[in-house]
Amino acid sequence: MKDIISNLVKYILVHYPHKSELSASRLTKMLYLADWKNSIEKASQITNAVWHFHHYGPYVDDFLKIAKEDSDINVVNTTTVFGGRKQQLELKKDFNGDIEVSSDNKKILDFVIAATKDKSYEEFITLVYSTYPVVSSSRYSDFDLVNMAQDYNLLTKDTPNKGFQQEIHGV
């Protein structure tokens, strides 16, 4: 699982257009969106993470730890545009290894990247906080994404999921 997560993180680091935006927080939430998207579409997560409703939204301890332990990834302490500090993830300059991500997972990650790349951090956070697991849960609980996705799909069965159709199927 560690390898899968490392590869997912590397895929985002390579393909996300605005590298300086990839803070630990944003990257973690992008992986959450990918897990949620896959749960809605395929009734499974792409990672086996147990997502927790942390004080600052969906969170899993291990992602940052795995990224830090990966010798191909640098975790750099840098500053936000408002002068605050953040941890930014980037691939090492001399990285030229293979990134092993299945084609299905690539589609999901591409969808998440396309949906979030033009959003400011605040817009991005509002999107994450608007997802069904966050809206329908209390803080400090764990998310059962697959079960929640079933409930969500029932609730939204009459509302077409336009974003997915456009981005994934090219409709």
Next chain:
Amino acid sequence: MEAFLEGRSFCERWFYKLASKGLYPTIFSALGFAYIGIPASLQESIRRTLPLDTRKQMLGLLGAEGWLIVLLIITAFCAIWGGIGSNVTVSLVKKKHKEVVEDNELLKQDRDSKSINCYRLFSKYLYGYYKRFGLTNNERVSLYKLDMDVFSCIGRHSDNELFKAKPNRLYPKDEGCIAKAWELGKIQNADAPDPKENMDAWVSYNVEKFNFTGDVLKKIKMKSRSFYGFRLRNMQNDTIAVLMFESLNPHGIKFEKLNRFFNDHEKGNITHLVESLENHIPSLELARSEGF
């Protein structure tokens, strides 16, 4: 050290506590090795500083060489204790320091973020009503926003910790008091039987009156007996939210007082607040439009 060891097992706590006391064994081992390393004549001078009776008793137990070996063993043990102990303590402190720095980063990120915590904001706003109407631990006030075909709670206050938590569910548009207030414009009811005396009667009443299902009623933490709620409409006459007061007590909500206070102007104030924060309020509709 105590704060660092919270949540660890009894054995681990004692191990780290002993390890952290490595300073004294280190000092002892330094003195011990110094004694062992000095010439025998100097060792003898030091031994003579002990009272004669004590020396006699000790020599009765073990010879001078025997005591030297005991001292060597204790000194070596203390040196190992001091060395390993300081290493273990430093690594524990480093680990904790790293965690504290990471938490601090998250806090700074939260502070610097320009995003608005709407749930907290609306809850504070409702706290104003809670205090104005002198509500108690038996009462609660909540604000619900219609989101797709369900109501989500976007703010809530009660002094009772059991009732104030953000609900971990969404509320259907065709079931319950919120749905009734949304449908009719306003509800005002204090006729429910006492669930402590007759739960079945309370369940039947709510099923009949508010179209609740029995399963939902069983899960509800706050088994209220009185409700006062109304819908909030914007300038286009669209219902955007429902404000609901509820109480465990049939006389807990002063309907007349609330009726006088919540005139069109006051309803307009809340409506404007909800509308002005529209873009910041998390909504299923937004997530759905983005494919999530």
